[in-house]
Amino acid sequence: MSKDAVLQVEKLCKRYGNSDVLKAISLSVRPGERVALLGHNGAGKTTLMKLILGLTTASSGEISVAGLAPGSVEARRAVAYLPEAVAFHPALNGREQLKLFARLAGEPTHVVNALLERVGLDEAADRRIGTWSKGMRQRLGLAQVLLGRPRLALLDEPASGLDPISRHDLYSIIDEMAAQGTALLISSHALTEVEARTDRIAILRKGELVADDTLAHLSRRAELPIRLRLTAKGDAAAEIHARLGGARVNGASVELICHPDEKMDRLTRIAALGGLVGDLEMTPPSLEDLYRHFSGKDRP
């Protein structure tokens, strides 16, 4: 565990009644680091964030936020939070709501204008939030995260329900925050949503942290099979199938599934077939496969 981490979680357990929602979670996030927190619905992502925010208390284990106890006034100054389903008061308009947050955070209220512009809400800001779309409310949630340069930001499923353009904006804001040194923990239930924009991936499965590593390392560790599809020249498909095995597809193609270790060996044998092969397509395991591997859909 690194000493300079902004967020340090150790052997954290949380029970609700007699169900263990989090089981001995240890995790740390350093300044400027973007960590994806993945898991199915009910895996415990939101609970972990609420514990870090001090909104609920741990059954056992330690949490330190910038060296402070979670939920303390100083820790709250250091942390920003985007809840999973942001709902603001429908009778307020966006500017009023953001000004309230600014005043609570002890920031000057004139900063809200720039923030509203930053998230693309400058035009809608003076209309009541009750008339807004979910995506607009999500943007307002993001604007309040930017208040006062937090040292740690917890974003709970920020990408769900956003259109591709909004999502692109979200990622650029995440990158900007990370560049300014904010540590980010970003939850999602789909690896594809966050993969390219995070430095590390932590996967929760039913309250257990089953992975905490970079994407490259996780791929290597998972050793998921690679798919090779050979398109035969002319009617050579039968001969290719006879020599390499695999499965015939559409009459003119053969599909092979191989372990990463065997990849070069397979390619050598394919090259030896020479003129029989018209084309070769290689598909590495998809992010979805990788996520399923760790999050347990294909493991009992």
Add this chain to the structure above:
Amino acid sequence: MINRILAVSATELRISRRNLWVLTASMIMTLFALALTFAGAAPTGALGVDLLTVSVASMTTLSVYLAPLLALMMAFDAIAGDVERGGLALMLTYPVSRGELLIGKFLAHLGTLAFAMTTGFGIAGIAAALSGGAGIESIVALIRLIGTSVLLGGAFLALGYMVSALAGSAAGAAGLAAGLWLIFVVLYDLSLLGAIVYDDGGFFTRSVFPWLLALNPADAFRLWNVAAAEGVALATGMTGAANALPAWVAPASLILWPPLALALARGAFGRVEP
């Protein structure tokens, strides 16, 4: 701290205005106060008091029912609604304490109630004074009515926050608030009345009943207004209980209720996990 309380207050006041609470509450108060003042105009001559006195007496009876009702209607959603909308969790990640949030909401709601009371009773009072006369005593009684109505409203605002924190849902809080109103404003008096009838002028009626009456903020409100003005007492016919107690009891009860109920609400709020 003051800044955060004021920020919450200003926001809540804005919400009350947008939701037309300020307007609705003021209109309800004005309409009822005017209606009672002029419907109750008949006995003026018989009692030998001015119309404003009679008006204040009618409005005292009105306020016993209406002030708690308006207060509870404004308060029941304050915590449960925020929990349901998901706004409370986010608010509490800011450096604002639960006590500051509660006091901020309280000040805004109390301000709304005070505005409604002053408008409603003020308009009715002026109308009564213009058409049927007023004196120093009846003007003081009117001001006392407004002040004590605000205190009574304050007590029930805080009780409303308490059930809002305890209920877990806005719908549940609405039910509990209705129950509170029924108990404090109707059932409490009914059961005391039953006990008096049973006791038939015995020890309970003479020594225990007035104190029990003063314990309930709604009755303390009534006692204070009645005991303080002879004319009002005559017009409400409620002199007996008022005279059986030292003069400070009802005011002390009514003044202590809002802070005590706020402390209870703060305790209940502390147990809410958003």
